[in-house]
Amino acid sequence: MTRTIKTEKIVNKIINVGNRIMNTYVYHTPSGYIMIDTGYEHSLPAVEKKLKKRRINICDIKYVFLTHAHDDHAGFLNELLYKNQELKVIVSKEAISTLKRGQNSFDGGCSTLLALIFCRLMGLFGKAEHRFPPIEDKFNDRFITINDENKKSLEDLLQGKILFTPGHTKDSISLKKDNIIFCGDVAMNGFPSVKRLIIWIENTKQYEQSWEILLSENADIIYPAHGKPFNKKDLEKYKNAISKIRLRALKNILTHRSTNNEQKLTRNRNKHTPCN
Numbered sequence: 003m004t005r006t007i008k009t010e011k012i013v014n015k016i017i018n019v020g021n022r023i024m025n026t027y028v029y030h031t032p033s034g035y036i037m038i039d040t041g042y043e044h045s046l047p048a049v050e051k052k053l054k055k056r057r058i059n060i061c062d063i064k065y066v067f068l069t070h071a072h073d074d075h076a077g078f079l080n081e082l083l084y085k086n087q088e089l090k091v092i093v094s095k096e097a098i099s100t101l102k103r104g105q106n107s108f109d110g111g112c113s114t115l116l117a118l119i120f121c122r123l124m125g126l127f128g129k130a131e132h133r134f135p136p137i138e139d140k141f142n143d144r145f146i147t148i149n150d151e152n153k154k155s156l157e158d159l160l161q162g163k164i165l166f167t168p169g170h171t172k173d174s175i176s177l178k179k180d181n182i183i184f185c186g187d188v189a190m191n192g193f194p195s196v197k198r199l200i201i202w203i204e205n206t207k208q209y210e211q212s213w214e215i216l217l218s219e220n221a222d223i224i225y226p227a228h229g230k231p232f233n234k235k236d237l238e239k240y241k242n243a244i245s246k247i248r249l250r251a252l253k254n255i256l257t258h259r260s261t262n263n264e265q266k267l268t269r270n271r272n273k274h275t276p277c278n
């Protein structure tokens with residue numbers, strides 16, 4: 003009896019193995035563990051350690067649901083594909099070109115003046131280029147892009163409903179599971195965000211529509227990638243702020259695959275041995 007209760011607890015649990023900056027959620031399904039996003043490039047060892055504390059091996063993760071291809075979400079994805087050789091990644095087809103490039107898009111701009119100041123400050127700490135190790139071609143068949151044909155079976159596997167929620171980026175997707183929604187960067191809760199708005203927006207109109215999509219879902223709690231979970235009603239409260247946003251562009255420093263990134267790949271490859 004005790005064992006059944008324990009198992010049920012684990013089944014319904016959402017675990018956060020991220021850090022103060024980035025949430026990395028993990029939950030269990032009959033198909034194995036699902037991870038929502040990864041984290042910054044160097045955070046794999048810390049994530050692995052947190053999983054271990056929960057008696058979960060990194061190779062127990064069967065799928066990553068990637069909410070979008072940004073450096074803080076796909077940072078150690080290539081490394082993880084090395085380490086966990088059975089892992090598959092569920093993404094929007096719009097994410098692939100960014101994942102191959104290994105650098106965020108600079109389309110759009112900062113949503114507030116505070117966000118702009120924050121982005122410029124990140125530049126001072128060498129984070130202005132928003133690069134991450136690009137996904138190697140050898141991993142192409144480990145990516146499942148969502149389409150009309152496979153959406154239903156992916157939802158069965160994820161035990162949730164996939165929502166297309168662009169605006170922050172063109173490839174942004176969310177996942178509704180029971181009464182919660184993992185929204186990636188469709189909303190944010192904490193500095194330097196105000197009114198649950200994300201600090202970077204590519205397309206304000208799409209972003210506004212994506213909030214409506216979240217609002218139309220029968221869910222209570224939003225699990226953002228940044229900050230603590232919050233009540234979905236907050237989106238209703240703050241949604242009018244979106245139409246007032248004027249995007250403040252940053253200098254476009256987009257480059258193609260760089261030598262620097264290639265070196266990083268080699269470094270990461272040598273650091274880990276596959277666990278399965």
Ligand SMILES: [Zn+2]
Binds near residue numbers: 072
């Ligand atoms: Zn993002």
